[in-house]
Amino acid sequence: MNSILYRIMGLMFLLIMGTVLLLTYLANEQMNFHFQQYLLAYHMNNGGRDVVVYITRDGQSVIIGRPEQDFLSSMHESLIGVGAFISLIGLLTSYALARSITVPLRKLSMATEEIKKGNFDQKVEVESRGEVGQLAQAFNRMSAALAENTRLRQRLLADIAHELKTPLAVIQGNLEGMLEGVVANDKEQLGSLYEETTHLNKLIHDLRDLSLAEAGQLQLDKEPVDISLIVTRALHMLEPLAEEKKIRLESRLAPVPPIFGDSRRINQVLYNLLANALRYTPENGLITVTVSPERRREQDWVMLAVADTGSGIAPADLPCIFNHFYRADTARDRKSGGTGIGLAIVKQLVGVHGGFVEVKSEVGSGSTFYVYLPVKET
Template sequence: MDRFNSITCRITGLMFLAVALTVFLLIYLANEQMIELFQEYLVVQQMETHMGDASGHLSGGGHSMTGMGPLEESFLASVHQSLIWVGLAILATGLAASYTLARSITVPLRNLSRAARKLEQGDYDQKVVVETKDEIGELADIFNRMAETLATNTNLRRQLLANIAHELKTPLTVIQGHLEGMVDGVIAANKEQLLSLHEEAVRLNRLLKDLRDLSLAEVRQLALEKRPTDINQLVGRAVAMLKPLADAKDIQISCSLAAALPEISIDRDRMSQVIYNILVNAVRYSPPKGRVEVTTVLREEDLCRRLTVSVADNGPGIETEDIPYIFDHFYRSDKSRDRKSGGSGLGLAIVKQLVEIHGGQVTVSSQKEKGTIFRVVLPVE
């Protein structure tokens, strides 16, 4: 970058030019006024001195009114020199002040540029010191937040790839092991073994389908077949499907559904998947002889009607530090990722995306050892 085209040089030059023009103009006007006023002063002094002598006044007045003696000229020269020195001092001060001001603007910008260059090269651990509260300080603060977001997203992407590899490895390893055993004659190729392979293939296919749907939903490219639907029917159907699973754990599922709810325009299959995923989690994490309650209610907020589906359980609850991440891909509070403690970790991520592409939102509130409540809020057109 050309040093003379930098912001520092331009700001310094503009401010210095403004100060220089001001100083030169003041010196010029002061000198002109000084000479004129000083001549008038001399004329008045001579007129007062020679007031009584009219002939002397007439004979010498013209010369004295227009000329100055050596003392007067020396006095004016010293004043002019003083003005020049004062002007030079002001110019030096203006130059230093303008340069300092320009540096205060450009140094933080250079730091930002240096950090942005490192960020471009993949070094996301960048911080710019915020020393002011002006526009430069605000820009530095925004940059720091952006760097933190990029670092977080990079870590999440790496974790996502690791989780995908982990989830794909298990069924592929099982399938590969069984097939190798059948080829070597160690495992009999009977119906039971083939069914086991089929289950693993189905689980693998379901995982890939969930990943595909999730990626499409995140970029709002997932096709929806919306039609007017009674949400209470979807809730009742999901509860009926999960009743055998709830009965196996002696869990009671109760419904408190609002009467005469208006039909809402949704994709029935996708919204059934949302309710089903939330209910599965509630039943899975509820203790034996526990209780799950499903409610629907219609509310009017800010002149908009919204339908809320709530699923509450009395399970162990969610740790406070886990709540902000439970809708992330593959996130599991159980870091061991034991199949007995949950699924693949995609269920709630899919729930969030499917609800959002319907124009709604999903929230969660939980208290340790007291249970969890998921709320799906959908707009009523």
């Protein structure tokens, strides 16, 4: 009996059994009374010896012979014994049923206290498939998720410290050199320091946007947005950089309805995807931006795709491509490979708009990132 339903039914059955026993006892008393009435009438009519006189409940005397007395005594003893035995069985059964419910709950309570103390790696044994077992499984999933989130948070803090350490160390070293007269205080050196501070400032802003988006506290100024117009402007702004790297930019813009969103954040999504594509596309490569209407999950979407002809992403790296500070090419440093949170920001910004992102890639053939934004407000 794994289900609480059946356990409650068992307790109710015991209650009914007690009621039946009570009714049986009352019925026995009535039968005993009528049997005494029968004996009284019998001895009054036929007489007899070896009799015992009892006073009935209504004050009348009843004459019962020894055989009848022995019979009634044995019946009473049997009923008392059976009642005591059934009561004991009912008590033990009720205790077992109650224990089967309270013991797992007590274990869950103890594990919850451990989580309260910060020990997230807690797991309780699943001893049944009923409601209590389902509760234990849900608790184990929650505990595993908390432990994983704690691990990711600690890793994120370590990654942030590592990313901030490099530009700060460069700035500090150059400034110390300038103060000591070892490093020349010229325009070129100041330009290098300015580049480092710009990178550091961008990293801090990206981390702020990412944290706000993950916490669901990022403020959006929503309005009707024309995706095609945003794509046209972004390609025009990035065209000089693409020409410098000898990369062609193309757009395929189908008529799509406007979406309700924050144009600045959507523009940030597109810029991050294009910057990622420009970074990993070799010379004479091609980057194609596609906008088209899509029907998926029984809903209308505007699909924005950014495809490149770069080296592609290995299948083992695809599940992690949107993680914080993840770089598929570990040989790249933070300058050639970016900060490592651009795609994480893309996923979060699209998510706060009610959309989702996908990526398809093949090593040696390039990658395509798909952004789906809902046409209706969510």
